[in-house]
Amino acid sequence: MAMIKSDPNKVSWEEAEFPILCETCLGDNPYLRMSKQQNAKACKVCERPFTVFRWCPGVGMRFKKTEICQTCSKLKNVCQTCLLDLEYGLPVQVRDTALGLDDHVPQSDVNKEYYIQNVEAQMKAGDQDFSGSFGGGKAESAGRDMLRRLQRTEPYYKRNRQHICSFFVKGACNRGAECPYRHELPQEGELKHQNIKDRYYGNNDPVARKILNSPRAGGKGKQLAPPEDQTITxxxxxxxxxxxxxxxxxxxxxxxxxxxxxxxxxxxxxxxxxxxxxxxxxxxxxxxxxxxxxxxxxxxxxxAKARPTGARSEQNSAAARVAAQQQAAQDPAAIMNALQTGPPPPPGKASTGFMYPSQDPTYQGSTGY
Incomplete structure (x- = not known):
C-alpha cells in the first residue's frame, strides 16, 4: 500500500463530479440521469484511470460515456466523449490549422506522464489556464472567421444514434423492428477508419481532412453543382x-x-x-x-430540392380524393340531401321535401352502424 501511495501517478488519479461535454453529446433531454464510477477505465490518451460517466442522451439514442480524462480534455479544450472542440464543435486538426496552433502535448509514455504531472500541479496552484489558449485574442481574425464559417449553428443530435446492426449487414438479423440497432448499410470510405488518438492530437484525422478540403474552408474540393432540374430557382x-x-x-x-x-x-x-x-x-x-x-x-x-412529382404524388392525390369521398359519405347532412325525394322546390323557395325516419342515419341512435 505504501508503494501505491508513493507513486505520483496513482496519487493524482482523477476524482470528478461532472464531465466536460459538448451540447450534442449531452442530448436534447433536459432531465438527464447519469451514472458515475471512479477509476473505472483508463484514459484513451494518457492511459491513467479516471472517473467514467455514462448516460443516455435521448429517446432512441445509444448510451454514451466519457473516453478521456478531464486533464487531457482541458489541455486541448475538447469534449470528453467526441473529442471535438468545445467552442466550435470542430476536430482539433481543423481548429489548430485555422488558428496556427502547434501541438505541445508529448506523445511518448514517459514524457507524457511527466508533462501531465506538471500541468496538474500548475492547475491546482492556479498558475495555468487553458481557457484562453484556443481562439483567444492572439489568434488571427481570418482563422476565427473560417472556424465560424465551418461550425454548425445548432447541435447535431443524429450523431447520438444507435450503431448499425452488424447482423443486418450480413443479412442475418431476425429481430425486425425490435432490433435496437439501425438497419442501414454502412458507407464505405476513409471516414470509416477513425482513431481516438489521431482525433485528439490532430494527426491524420479523416474527418478534419474532409472539412479542410471543402470549398467552404478554401480547399480544393468540388463546388456543389447546380441541380439538373432547370425549374429549380x-x-x-x-x-x-x-x-x-x-x-x-x-x-x-x-x-x-x-x-x-x-x-x-x-x-x-x-x-x-x-x-x-x-x-x-x-x-x-x-x-x-x-x-x-x-x-x-x-x-x-x-x-432547394424540387417538390416530389410522379407516381408518389399521384398516389398521394388519389388517397386524398378517397379520403374526401369517405368524409363526404360519413356526413349525415350530405346523405340526407342525397336521399331527399320528390320534385325540386319552385324558384325562390326553400326545399320542404318530406324525410322518412328510416332515411335519417342519425335517427334513434343508428349512427356508427
Missing part, C-alpha cells in the same frame, strides 16, 4: 434566427435578380429565397455558397 438558407428578417434577406439577394418571394420558417431556423429566373438563382448561389453573415448571424446556403 430557389435557395435554401439555414441558421436563420429571429435576428434575421425578410427585409435583410431581400436586401442582400436583390442585387442578383428579381425575387419572387422569401419564406422564413423561424421554427426550423431556415428560409427559402425564390427567384424569378434560373440565371439569377445561379448567380446568387455562386456569390453566397461560402456562407453569408447578416446581423452577426452566420448563414449557410444551398440549393
Amino acid at each position: 430557389s435557395l435554401f438558407v439555414t441558421g436563420v434566427t429571429e435576428a434575421v428578417t425578410e427585409a435583410e434577406l431581400r436586401g442582400f439577394y436583390y442585387a442578383f435578380g428579381d425575387i419572387k418571394s422569401i419564406v422564413i420558417v423561424h421554427k426550423s431556423k431556415c428560409a427559402f429565397v425564390n427567384f424569378v429566373t434560373r440565371q439569377s438563382a445561379e448567380l446568387a448561389f455562386d456569390k453566397s455558397s461560402m456562407g453569408i453573415t447578416l446581423n452577426d448571424v452566420d448563414l449557410r446556403v444551398s440549393w
